[in-house]
Each structure stands twice: as C-alpha cells, then as structure tokens.
Amino acid sequence: MAEPLVVFERVVKRFGEFAAVKDLDLEINEGEFLAIMGPSGCGKTTTLRMLAGLEQPSDGEIRLAGRRMNDVKPSERDTPMVWQTLALFPFLNVVKNVEFGLKMRGLDAPARNAKAMEWLKRLEIAEFAERDIAQLSGGQRQRVALARALVTEPQILLLDEPLSALDAHLVIRMQGVLTRLQRELGITFVYVTHSQSEAFAMADRVVIMAKGEVEQVGVPRAIYREPVNRFVAEFVGRNNILTGEVTGCDAGTVTVQSEVGPCIAPLPDNRSVAVGDRLDLVVSADVVTVSATAIEMDNVVACSLISEEFVGSVVTLFLETDGGAELKAQLQQRDIENLDTRSGTRLFLSWQRSSVHVLPQ
Amino acid sequence: MSSERAIAWFLRAYVGLVFCFVFAPIVSSFIFSFNSDRFPTIPLGEFTLHWYETIYNDPDVWDALRVSVISAVSVSLIATFIGFCTAYTDYRYRFFGKNAYLALALLPPTIPLVIMGLAMLAWLSRIGMSGHLYSIMIAHVVLCTPFAMAVIRLRLAQMDPSLEAAAWNLGAGEWRTMREVILPFTAPAIVSALCLTAAVSFDEFAVAWFVSGLNKTIPVIILEVLQGQVDPQINAIGTFVFITSMTLVVIAQVLLMTRQRKGVPGG
Numbered sequence: 001m002a003e004p005l006v007v008f009e010r011v012v013k014r015f016g017e018f019a020a021v022k023d024l025d026l027e028i029n030e031g032e033f034l035a036i037m038g039p040s041g042c043g044k045t046t047t048l049r050m051l052a053g054l055e056q057p058s059d060g061e062i063r064l065a066g067r068r069m070n071d072v073k074p075s076e077r078d079t080p081m082v083w084q085t086l087a088l089f090p091f092l093n094v095v096k097n098v099e100f101g102l103k104m105r106g107l108d109a110p111a112r113n114a115k116a117m118e119w120l121k122r123l124e125i126a127e128f129a130e131r132d133i134a135q136l137s138g139g140q141r142q143r144v145a146l147a148r149a150l151v152t153e154p155q156i157l158l159l160d161e162p163l164s165a166l167d168a169h170l171v172i173r174m175q176g177v178l179t180r181l182q183r184e185l186g187i188t189f190v191y192v193t194h195s196q197s198e199a200f201a202m203a204d205r206v207v208i209m210a211k212g213e214v215e216q217v218g219v220p221r222a223i224y225r226e227p228v229n230r231f232v233a234e235f236v237g238r239n240n241i242l243t244g245e246v247t248g249c250d251a252g253t254v255t256v257q258s259e260v261g262p263c264i265a266p267l268p269d270n271r272s273v274a275v276g277d278r279l280d281l282v283v284s285a286d287v288v289t290v291s292a293t294a295i296e297m298d299n300v301v302a303c304s305l306i307s308e309e310f311v312g313s314v315v316t317l318f319l320e321t322d323g324g325a326e327l328k329a330q331l332q333q334r335d336i337e338n339l340d341t342r343s344g345t346r347l348f349l350s351w352q353r354s355s356v357h358v359l360p361q
Numbered sequence: 362m363s364s365e366r367a368i369a370w371f372l373r374a375y376v377g378l379v380f381c382f383v384f385a386p387i388v389s390s391f392i393f394s395f396n397s398d399r400f401p402t403i404p405l406g407e408f409t410l411h412w413y414e415t416i417y418n419d420p421d422v423w424d425a426l427r428v429s430v431i432s433a434v435s436v437s438l439i440a441t442f443i444g445f446c447t448a449y450t451d452y453r454y455r456f457f458g459k460n461a462y463l464a465l466a467l468l469p470p471t472i473p474l475v476i477m478g479l480a481m482l483a484w485l486s487r488i489g490m491s492g493h494l495y496s497i498m499i500a501h502v503v504l505c506t507p508f509a510m511a512v513i514r515l516r517l518a519q520m521d522p523s524l525e526a527a528a529w530n531l532g533a534g535e536w537r538t539m540r541e542v543i544l545p546f547t548a549p550a551i552v553s554a555l556c557l558t559a560a561v562s563f564d565e566f567a568v569a570w571f572v573s574g575l576n577k578t579i580p581v582i583i584l585e586v587l588q589g590q591v592d593p594q595i596n597a598i599g600t601f602v603f604i605t606s607m608t609l610v611v612i613a614q615v616l617l618m619t620r621q622r623k624g625v626p627g628g
Contacts, residue, residue, distance in 0.1 A: 054526050075533055075538075081527070081530050087527035089527075091548075092545075100533075100541075101531040104537065
C-alpha cells in the first residue's frame with residue numbers, strides 16, 4: 001500500500017528548553033481535509049510551519065509524497081500556505097499578488113496573467129484585479145490569499161487560522177468556499193484552528209493537540225461523541241464529566257457512584273472494569289432530557305436551575321444538584337418553551353445509559 | 362470655557378513665536394541676499410542679483426560645489442547601502458551581542474562633530490588618506506550611515522513578519538525575496554534615506570573642514586569667505602545651500618508620510 005501523502009515520524013521541535021512539539025506521529029492522506037485543533041500554544045501552528053519548511057524539526061522525520069523534507073528549503077517545497085495575517089504583498093495589486101508564485105516559476109507575463117485571472121474569476125473577485133490590497137474588504141482579501149496559494153495547483157494547501165479575523169457571518173461563507181474548493185480540486189487541505197465549529201464543519205478528520213502532543217485523531221463525530229480522555233472531553237463541546245468509583249458491574253452495564261449520585265453506564269468494550277475502579281463518564285449536554293417531573297429513564301437527577309444561556313435556537317441550562325455538583329443541558333429553544341426557567345426552579349435531568357460515554361483512560 | 366480659549370490662543374502664539382525664532386535668521390539671510398547694500402541694515406537698499414552674480418563668477422565656489430555634489434551623491438549611495446544591510450541584519454537575525462551591535466551602529470551622530478573631525482583627521486592622516494576627496498566621503502559615510510539605517514529600520518519594523526516567509530513559501534529563494542519583496546517594500550524608505558544622507562553630507566561643516574585639505578566643500582568655502590570679508594555673498598550662498606538641503610529633506614519627509622498612508626493594509 002502506498003504511503004500517505006504526508007508522514008510525521010516521531011517529530012520533535014524544541015525552542016531552547018521548551019518542546020513545542022513532542023514525538024509527533026501523524027499521517028495525512030491524499031485528498032483529505034484535515035483540521036488540527038487545540039488551545040493556543042499546543043503546537044498546532046509549529047506543526048504546520050514544519051510542514052512548510054519554516055521551522056526545522058529538532059528530531060524525527062517529515063516525508064511529503066515519500067520524500068524526506070527535513071532539509072528542503074521552503075521555496076523548494078510546493079506547500080503553499082494561507083497565513084493568519086494573510087501576508088498579501090501590499091506593494092502589488094490583486095492580480096500581481098496572485099501571479100507571484102507563477103512568476104517565481106518563470107512563467108512569462110501573459111501566461112501568468114491569464115492563469116491568475118482564471119483563479120480570480122473562480123473565487124469571484126475578478127473585478128478587483130487591478131485594485132490595491134488596501135482597498136479590499138476582509139472577505140475579499142481572504143479570497144486573494146486563497147487564489148495566490150492555489151494558483152500553482154499544489155498537491156497540498158496549508159491554512160493557518162485563516163478565518164480568525166473575519167466577522168461571524170463571513171466565516172460561515174468562507175467555510176462554504178473552502179469546502180467546495182477542496183472537493184472540486186481534490187487536494188489535501190491541512191487546516192489549523194482553535195475553533196471547534198470551523199474544524200467540525202469542514203474537516204474529514206480532526207487532530208486534537210495539547211502541549212505539543214496529539215490527544216486524539218478521528219472523524220468529527222468520533223471526537224465529539226467518543227473523546228478518548230478528559231482533555232478532549234473538556235476541550236470539545238459542552239460535556240458533563242462525572243467521576244466516581246464503580247459499585248456494580250453486570251450484564252454489560254456498570255454503576256458508578258459519581259458526584260451526582262449513582263450513574264448507570266454501558267460497560268466499555270475496550271477496557272476491563274472491576275468494582276472499586278475509578279471511571280470518568282461523559283454525559284454530553286445535548287443528550288440529556290429536562291423535565292418538571294421525574295420520568296422513567298436509566299439515570300434521573302433532581303436539580304435546581306441556576307441560569308440560562310440563550311443563543312438563538314439553542315439554549316444551555318446550568319443546573320446544580322442538591323449535593324452541589326454542576327450540570328449542563330443543551331436543548332432546542334422550542335423544547336423548553338413550556339418549562340418554568342426561573343432561577344431556582346426544581347427540574348429533573350434524565351439520560352439513558354446508552355448516551356453515556358466511558359472515557360477509556 | 363473662555364479660559365480654555367485663552368490657553369488655546371496662548372499656545373498658538375507660542376508655536377508661532379518658536380517658528381519665528383527658528384526661521385528669522387534664515388529669512389533675513391534670504392532677504393539680504395537680494396539687497397544692494399553692503400551691510401545688512403534697515404531700510405533696505407535696492408533689489409539686486411549682484412551677490413548671486415559674484416558667486417556665480419567665482420571659480421572657488423564652483424570647485425566647492427563640485428566637491429560637495431560628488432561627495433553628497435556618493436556618500437548617500439554608500440551610506441544607504443550600508444544602512445540597509447545593517448537594518449536588514451537587525452530585522453532578520455537574532456545573534457549574541459545584538460544590542461551592542463545596534464548601539465555601535467547608531468553611535469556616530471552622538472559624537473560631537475569637532476571630536477569626530479579631529480579623530481578622523483588624526484586617523485586618516487596616519488594611514489595617509491587625509492586631504493583627498495575620498496577622505497570627505499569616508500568621514501561622511503561614517504556620519505550618515507546611522508541616519509539611513511534608522512529610516513530603513515523603521516520601515517522594516519512595519520512589515521508583517523509573515524511577508525518574507527510568504528515569498529519563500531511561494532517559491533522565491535532568499536535573494537529573489539530580497540529583490541521581489543524586501544526592496545519594493547522598503548523602497549520609499551530607501552529613497553528618503555538617499556535624500557536625507559545627501560542633505561547631511563551637503564551641509565556638514567566640521568568634519569569636512571578637518572579632513573578636506575584643498576578639496577573644500579560649500580560649507581567650508583562659506584567659512585573662508587566669512588573670514589576674508591563680511592559680504593552679502595554669504596547670504597546668497599547660504600540661501601542656495603538652504604534651498605538644496607530643504608528640498609532633499611522635504612522629499613524624504615513626503616515619502617515617509619505617503620508610506621504611512623499606503624503600504625500597511627488596515628482592517
């Protein structure tokens with residue numbers, strides 16, 4: 001079987017004493033949209049910069065299309081990047097910016113102009129070809145940066161938080177542009193972001209990094225529903241994480257004495273569990289049911305409402321059990337229209353055992 | 362409210378007075394250069410171009426102008442080149458002793474000119490290089506390079522650090538990036554450094570006086586005329602020198618201002 005397009009093999013990057021990336025093993029397939037996500041300082045941008053040749057790995061090996069890249073100069077890599085600051089050349093107009101990569105490859109002026117105009121049309125900014133960069137809006141600049149990076153038709157495109165400076169509604173539009181482009185071109189996109197919604201909305205696979213190490217790699221659904229450890233569970237989504245000792249263990253279920261009382265969960269198939277073990281359970285905020293009276297479910301917890309966060313169609317309720325543990329519930333606004341949502345109201349949170357995810361570590 | 366207005370008027374008057382104080386000698390020199398009387402007295406005599414004719418017909422003045430122009434042009438080219446290299450080194454690299462490097466590079470203008478001139482004379486004559494046209498150039502390059510470096514360094518500081526990496530990323534090697542990105546980006550600062558260093562070299566007296574020998578520059582010839590006889594010729598030469606330097610400085614300033622409006626994309 002052919003090797004994946006990009007392979008990071010035990011890659012380490014140290015800045016002095018500080019290890020920004022530790023023993024990174026990562027494979028990126030041809031034609032996939034991979035998002036690398038993590039809090040700031042997790043090493044995601046360093047990883048991307050190593051792939052572009054802007055940082056040299058301290059140890060390990062990076063291969064692109066089977067070729068060792070460690071000592072290849074950035075200018076000889078063909079790994080164009082869309083920068084967080086966009087890094088458009090302010091002294092060149094739009095079309096000259098887009099032509100830059102072609103000019104470096106020695107294409108003559110008419111050929112590169114034709115090619116650049118083709119990409120400007122594709123990104124729907126052909127009418128701004130002769131404008132100065134300073135005269136463009138944020139969204140238009142974004143498109144120029146994309147055109148400039150893609151004009152040489154590379155195998156892989158690197159994107160370093162390119163949407164972080166845009167307004168929310170423009171982010172959604174540019175996400176559409178990016179996913180469409182990636183499908184049409186069929187090339188690999190490596191997208192670094194700290195935004196969960198951007199990563200989940202666009203990526204085929206998501207890499208979660210923390211403190212220079214990969215915590216989890218998987219499709220967005222798996223990252224969201226089956227986090228592998230506490231860090232991912234806390235970083236992704238709105239999860240309730242319950243911890244406690246196993247008190248019972250039979251017929252495919254475990255009972256854990258957690259901070260909200262006994263909680264019934266499915267027996268994990270990837271680890272053995274015995275009475276007395278400590279387990280972390282993830283109950284996603286969007287799998288719980290909220291009701292004014294107790295209902296028939298595997299797990300029912302009585303709480304009082306503390307506060308409500310309303311962001312349009314989705315509402316998050318913050319609740320507290322009698323023992324003082326905090327829980328979150330995320331619901332559609334119409335689902336709670338006939339609930340009393342004043343602070344202090346007694347409510348019941350319920351969930352089935354099948355909705356509980358047991359952290360494997 | 363009225364006291365605020367009073368303060369505003371007072372401040373305006375104050376600024377006006379400062380400008381008067383600074384420009385009065387230059388303006389009076391300008392006016393008396395067209396005055397027929399031999400001594401600067403009021404009321405003025407008749408309007409005349411006589412003093413300009415005198416200097417126009419004086420071969421010494423022409424020699425001095427030739428020396429001044431040759432040294433100003435070569436000094437500005439050499440100083441701007443060295444200044445650019447120094448500024449780029451500072452922008453691009455981190456190395457041990459960088460602060461000392463910067464302090465040394467910016468030091469020459471802080472040395473009193475008389476000391477600098479004396480030291481230059483002592484050093485250049487010891488190695489047998491004093492009294493030539495190139496002696497003035499060497500001394501002025503030392504004096505002017507820090508100005509060129511400061512102006513270009515300021516411009517480089519406004520550059521998005523990703524810009525250079527973006528050029529590499531798009532397939533430009535280091536020299537190509539220098540030509541296609543760094544030089545175009547710093548071009549306004551380079552031109553203004555050229556003007557500024559030319560103006561400094563053109564005006565500079567003390568160092569030139571020490572090292573020039575028989576190759577007198579314009580400021581040196583002014584002093585000699587002044588020592589010989591007090592004569593409105595001085596006003597005529599002074600006006601000429603003032604207009605030349607001001608033109609260069611104004612060009613430099615205009616370039617500095619346009620680059621602030623353009624170049625750095627907002628938003």
